[in-house]
Amino acid sequence: MADKQFVADSAVLLDIYKKAALLKANDERARKVILSGQIAMVYYSYRGQEIIPSVMGNVLRDDDTICTIYRGIHDMLGKGFPLRPLWAELAGRSTGSCKGKGGPMHLTYPPKGIMVTTGIVGSSAPIANGLSWAAQLDKSDRVSVCTFGDGASNIGAVHEAMNLASVWKLPTIFVCQNNLFAEHTTFEKMTGGQNVASRAEGYGMPGVRVDGNDPEAMYSAFAEAVARARAGEGPTLLECMTFRFFGHNFGDDDSYIPPAQKAAAMEADPVPHLRARLIADRVATEEELAAIEADIEAQIDDAVEFALASPWPEPDDLRFDVFETEIAA
Amino acid sequence: MSATEKQAKPTVTILGAIAKAYHDALAEDPKVITLGEDLADPEGGGIAKITKGLSTAFGDDRVRSTPISEQAIVGAAIGASLAGYKPVAEIMLMNFTTVCMDMIVNHAAKLRFMSGGQTNVPIVIRTMTGLGFGSGGQHCDYLESWFAHTAGIKVCAASTPEDAYGLLRSAIDDPDPVIFIENLPTYFAPMSFEMPDSSHRVPLGKAAIQREGTDVTVVSYARMANEARQAAAKAADQGISVEMIDLRTIAPWDRETVLASARKTGRVLIVHEAVKQHGVGAEIAAVIGEELFGQLKKPVKRLGGTFSPVPYSRPLESAFAPDAAAILAAITDLAS
Numbered sequence A: 001m002a003d004k005q006f007v008a009d010s011a012v013l014l015d016i017y018k019k020a021a022l023l024k025a026n027d028e029r030a031r032k033v034i035l036s037g038q039i040a041m042v043y044y045s046y047r048g049q050e051i052i053p054s055v056m057g058n059v060l061r062d063d064d065t066i067c068t069i070y071r072g073i074h075d076m077l078g079k080g081f082p083l084r085p086l087w088a089e090l091a092g093r094s095t096g097s098c099k100g101k102g103g104p105m106h107l108t109y110p111p112k113g114i115m116v117t118t119g120i121v122g123s124s125a126p127i128a129n130g131l132s133w134a135a136q137l138d139k140s141d142r143v144s145v146c147t148f149g150d151g152a153s154n155i156g157a158v159h160e161a162m163n164l165a166s167v168w169k170l171p172t173i174f175v176c177q178n179n180l181f182a183e184h185t186t187f188e189k190m191t192g193g194q195n196v197a198s199r200a201e202g203y204g205m206p207g208v209r210v211d212g213n214d215p216e217a218m219y220s221a222f223a224e225a226v227a228r229a230r231a232g233e234g235p236t237l238l239e240c241m242t243f244r245f246f247g248h249n250f251g252d253d254d255s256y257i258p259p260a261q262k263a264a265a266m267e268a269d270p271v272p273h274l275r276a277r278l279i280a281d282r283v284a285t286e287e288e289l290a291a292i293e294a295d296i297e298a299q300i301d302d303a304v305e306f307a308l309a310s311p312w313p314e315p316d317d318l319r320f321d322v323f324e325t326e327i328a329a
Numbered sequence B: 001m002s003a004t005e006k007q008a009k010p011t012v013t014i015l016g017a018i019a020k021a022y023h024d025a026l027a028e029d030p031k032v033i034t035l036g037e038d039l040a041d042p043e044g045g046g047i048a049k050i051t052k053g054l055s056t057a058f059g060d061d062r063v064r065s066t067p068i069s070e071q072a073i074v075g076a077a078i079g080a081s082l083a084g085y086k087p088v089a090e091i092m093l094m095n096f097t098t099v100c101m102d103m104i105v106n107h108a109a110k111l112r113f114m115s116g117g118q119t120n121v122p123i124v125i126r127t128m129t130g131l132g133f134g135s136g137g138q139h140c141d142y143l144e145s146w147f148a149h150t151a152g153i154k155v156c157a158a159s160t161p162e163d164a165y166g167l168l169r170s171a172i173d174d175p176d177p178v179i180f181i182e183n184l185p186t187y188f189a190p191m192s193f194e195m196p197d198s199s200h201r202v203p204l205g206k207a208a209i210q211r212e213g214t215d216v217t218v219v220s221y222a223r224m225a226n227e228a229r230q231a232a233a234k235a236a237d238q239g240i241s242v243e244m245i246d247l248r249t250i251a252p253w254d255r256e257t258v259l260a261s262a263r264k265t266g267r268v269l270i271v272h273e274a275v276k277q278h279g280v281g282a283e284i285a286a287v288i289g290e291e292l293f294g295q296l297k298k299p300v301k302r303l304g305g306t307f308s309p310v311p312y313s314r315p316l317e318s319a320f321a322p323d324a325a326a327i328l329a330a331i332t333d334l335a336s
């Protein structure tokens, strides 16, 4: 595996862009519907972090699984979460993927391998290992990915999971999306060693720090990790450097982010950068990309309309899904 | 109307009272220290800004932001308490106590006993919770009965600013571990109470009779005590006299006050936001049954959360926990 090169060709880059454009548009719409009062929800914007899950979505198969976090709608859309059940869940409607019971922090869609979304920092990692173990037992080459933040890298559960994955040679890919902040706390202030990737060494697995906003670097690191996992060579920890543009949760006072740092990150917005590059390299024309983007907007329009026209759940629904057998009335 | 409900300017919030209690405790005793996620000023003074200003006033040796590491937070609090300090640890939301239960249940609660009284753990764990924000299954549980079921831990929850101040000060003074539960959705509600002065204490284990009555006893705590107060006022309009008890301390609870009231009215309703099954209300009802068998006019009634995780969708979330209307209906039913 070591000598194989994983290079994103132009078809891959175009696919990554299509996904990133969807993620960006969906985040913009989510913030818009919150501001307009159409949907009230606690929302963790991932704007600025789109390249990481767009690459993951390009590389992963439908039968590969992910466990993600409250800031994870980008991961899910990258993995193929359909828009209608997504938006209906955000709106708390009975047609949502979780019947309105889970909400934005617990979106789930097993047909695309989107198995767990947790609101508990660090808890995505141990569960991903179980999905990996099942793949081993099934003699399948499918892999499982857990995503988590830089802050989560200080939770015990993440460390226990990395060690277990290493000793069992599990096909787990630990994707730390390092956006340099955990709520209001800087990465610098709370991370011993100032590096997450280097922690992998202590657990005997490869740890790679990569520019998560660079589609080619991200692709080659992630595709290699997946190839290793599929080949039975065990887990990888990827620390993907990125930035979130809109504070911890949307509406949060983000004055703790130094304005210059934020301005520079927004200036380097990875999505329009990739777009410009595709045009410059003649991978796609302006018109082609504009058509793709218009189609995305139309799909989101449809999904939001569907969500808002859908019925609310009934109080009696609380008796169902606690167990397989309903709770007596 | 009791003394605590006297009319004052409605400007005090529970949040303000907790912030003042915190400040006063740090100012009066150099052994009081505090730690938690985002708690110091460079990190904004906490998600609800309760600790805003403390690190600037008392220094970041005593007031520390931590990594997201709940086991490390509670463990450090326990260790410092063994060495003579009085740590207040913030576990941002009550659901996050689940990732440090070992520290709380196996260590904080038990070290005094297991060491034969040689050591003790005078820590306070402040933690916020409560539904109302559509935050779903992992951010607003009331888990007090887990802790109440653990010998060695005291548990309290205030529903008024005065009690919040007095209970937090008593919790910090207390020589044993105390879980101090704060209701996030009612933090910011201005209430008709005066800001207590720094000598104010509410003894742990002592309930408050917030309204005297003769027909029905309502026992509650935390946000549900607010709902019960509203229901009691409406019941009075219907000619039903409600005695309204706010437990304030859930463990150890004030059996004497509750039993005296139950003896007087013969009709008891217990209300909490936590899931009703196996909740605190079950213990209280059982004790009333043991002590007052034959003296009750009606079976004890309980209201609590539905037996399900807290749901996201608004109509489901509102259906999950009791409210003033449901409490009033239960009072009317008991009184009939």
Ligand SMILES: Cc1ncc(C[n+]2csc(CCOP(=O)(O)OP(=O)(O)O)c2C)c(N)n1
Residues within 6 Å of the ligand: A071, A119, A120, A121, A122, A148, A149, A150, A151, A152, A153, A179, A181, A182, A183, A248, B037, B068, B070, B092, B096, B099
């Ligand atoms: C165990 C636990 N502790 C605390 C929290 C509160 N909390 C939610 S998100 C967050 C910050 C997480 O930061 P990071 O892991 O960097 O992810 P990001 O939000 O930046 O994507 C905190 C402290 C939580 N949800 N779970």
Ligand SMILES: [Mg+2]
Residues within 6 Å of the ligand: A149, A150, A151, A177, A178, A179, A180, A181, A182, A183
């Ligand atoms: Mg982060």
